[in-house]
Amino acid sequence: MKGLAGKTALITGASSGIGQAIAIRLAQEGCNVAINYRKSVEEAAETEAQAMQTACGQVENCGVKSLLVQGDVSKEEDVIESIEMVVERFGSLDILINNAGIQTESPSHELSAAEFDRVLDINLRGAFLCARETIKHLLSRQKSGSIINISSVHEIIPRPTYLSYSISKGGMGNLTKTLALEYADRQIRVNAIAPGATVTPINQDWIDNPDKKAVVESHIPMGRAGTSEEMAAAVAFLASDEAAYITGQTLYIDGGLTLYADFRESWS
Ligand code: NAD
Numbered sequence: 001m002k003g004l005a006g007k008t009a010l011i012t013g014a015s016s017g018i019g020q021a022i023a024i025r026l027a028q029e030g031c032n033v034a035i036n037y038r039k040s041v042e043e044a045a046e047t048e049a050q051a052m053q054t055a056c057g058q059v060e061n062c063g064v065k066s067l068l069v070q071g072d073v074s075k076e077e078d079v080i081e082s083i084e085m086v087v088e089r090f091g092s093l094d095i096l097i098n099n100a101g102i103q104t105e106s107p108s109h110e111l112s113a114a115e116f117d118r119v120l121d122i123n124l125r126g127a128f129l130c131a132r133e134t135i136k137h138l139l140s141r142q143k144s145g146s147i148i149n150i151s152s153v154h155e156i157i158p159r160p161t162y163l164s165y166s167i168s169k170g171g172m173g174n175l176t177k178t179l180a181l182e183y184a185d186r187q188i189r190v191n192a193i194a195p196g197a198t199v200t201p202i203n204q205d206w207i208d209n210p211d212k213k214a215v216v217e218s219h220i221p222m223g224r225a226g227t228s229e230e231m232a233a234a235v236a237f238l239a240s241d242e243a244a245y246i247t248g249q250t251l252y253i254d255g256g257l258t259l260y261a262d263f264r265e266s267w268s
Pocket of ligand 1: 122
C-alpha cells in the first residue's frame with residue numbers, strides 16, 4: 001500500500017492474535033516492525049520469524065528490519081525506554097499501533113478496584129503513554145505520522161460484566177478523537193479500528209466450544225467471527241498514504257455486529 005515501504009511501525013502486544021497479524025502485514029508492506037511483547041519472547045520471536053518470512057521470503061537483507069521490544073505498556077518507564085530503543089535501532093518511528101489489551105469478567109458490583117485499574121492501566125493508560133511518546137518523537141523531528149488504536153465494538157456497545165473493558169474502549173474512542181484534533185495541523189493522524197468478535201487467544205473460551213461459538217456467531221449479521229488478518233488489512237490501509245486525509249475515525253470491522261441485528265426480523 002502507498003507510503004508504507006521504508007517506514008517504521010511499533011506494534012504493542014504483537015506476540016499473538018491481532019497484533020501478530022498486524023506486524024506480519026506491515027512487514028509484508030515493507031515496514032520495519034518493532035514487535036512489543038510483555039512476557040513470552042518465544043511468541044514474539046515467532047511473530048518476528050513470520051513477519052520476516054512474509055516480507056523477504058528466502059531473500060536475505062531484503063531491506064525490511066525487525067526488533068523485539070520487551071515492555072509492559074502500562075509502565076511509563078517501559079514505554080519511554082521502548083520508544084527510545086526503536087528510534088535508536090531504526091532512526092525514527094512513523095507508525096504506532098496501540099494493540100495491547102486484556103479483558104476480565106466480573107459482575108460490576110463485585111469488581112475490585114485493583115482489577116478495574118489493571119484493565120484501564122493496560123488498555124487505556126498504556127495507549128495514552130505510547131501515543132504521547134510517539135507524538136513527542138514525531139514533533140521533535142517535525143515529521144508526519146500515524147497512530148492506530150485497536151479499540152472494539154465495545155467502544156459503543158455496552159458490555160455487562162466487562163465494565164472495565166467497555167470503559168477502556170469507550171475511552172479509547174475519545175483518546176482517538178482528541179489526539180486527532182490536537183495534532184491534525186502537525187500531520188499526525190490518529191484513527192482506530194473496532195473489531196467485532198475475532199478468532200484470537202483472548203476468545204479461547206468460545207473458540208474451543210462449538211455451542212458457545214454458535215451463540216456468538218448468531219449475533220453477527222455476516223454469520224461468522226472475523227480473522228486477525230481482516231483486522232490487519234484495515235490497519236495497513238489506515239497507516240498508509242491511501243488514508244492520508246482520514247483522521248479521528250473509528251472504523252468498525254464487525255461483520256455488521258453494530259447494525260442492530262434484531263432488525264433483521266420484522267417486528268410487526
Ligand atoms: P490477544 O490476547 O492475542 O492479544 C493481546 C496482546 O496484548 C497479547 O499478546 C498480550 O501479551 C498483550 N498484552 C497484554 N498486556 C500487556 C501489557 N501490559 N504490555 C504489553 N502487552 C500486553 O488478543 P487479541 O484479540 O489479539 O487482542 C488484541 C487487541 O484487540 C486488544 O486490544 C483487544 O481488546 C482488541 N479486540 C479484540 C477482539 C477479539 O474479538 N479478539 C475484539 C475487539 C477488540
